[in-house]
Amino acid sequence: MDEVEVVVAHSQRATLRVGDVFLKVDGDPAHADVEVRAMAMVPVPTPAILWREPPVLAIAAVPGKALGVLGEPSSASPAAWAAAGAAVRRLHDAPLPPWPGRALDDITAELxxxxxxxxxxxxLPAEVVRRNREIAGAALRPWTPAFIHGDLQITHVFVDGDEVTGIIDWSEAAPGDAMFDLATLTLGHEERLDDLLAGYGPGADRDVIRAWWSLRSLKASRWLIEHGFDPDAPGCEFDVLRARMQEP
Structure with missing residues (x-):
């Protein structure tokens, strides 16, 4: 029998790997509902769903490896990043899912x-929080909704060479701001933004992407701390926030 690997585990959900099968256990069945529906709709490669028996969703592993991890340089080629950008563009150009996304007022209040x-x-030092809240304001504007992944972390995009082989973890998919996906994917890897946008094409707003780097890092920090993660690890959220202090 294959060993059981705990991929991630906290009070809200856990993901286990047994061989080439991932078992996702979530206390809220709505998350799996969205994941299953989104993967059936999107024009990008996703994992195969093997079976579902709430609260467990079983999916197949996708080939290749993650584009990178937060806190470490990405070894993926510029062409792989461009391929990721092209895949994200196909997603954003797809018809919107029929369920609602987050309201701007709710995002602002949460931030x-x-x-x-x-x-x-x-x-964090007060000036770091206040400066990043100021920068984040550029993201808090009306946007034309796109079909977004909603949690497009660098570990959720898999590549084999210069080809995208799968995008995983779709439970946050919804109509939303396309720039949020681009910012999430390049969080902590700002030096790869040009490569990503080379594949994504026109229409990206760098100032808004920069604003989402601040907004996501501010908004995620307490959750990470309370669930046993370290946003102050090298290259992670606190470093992203501190880096904004060096910008004009």
């Missing part, structure tokens, strides 16, 4: 709440 928590608990 302000997270900034207040960071300041009240002295997690």
């Amino acid at each position: 302000d709440g997270e900034c207040a928590w960071l300041l009240a608990n002295g997690v």
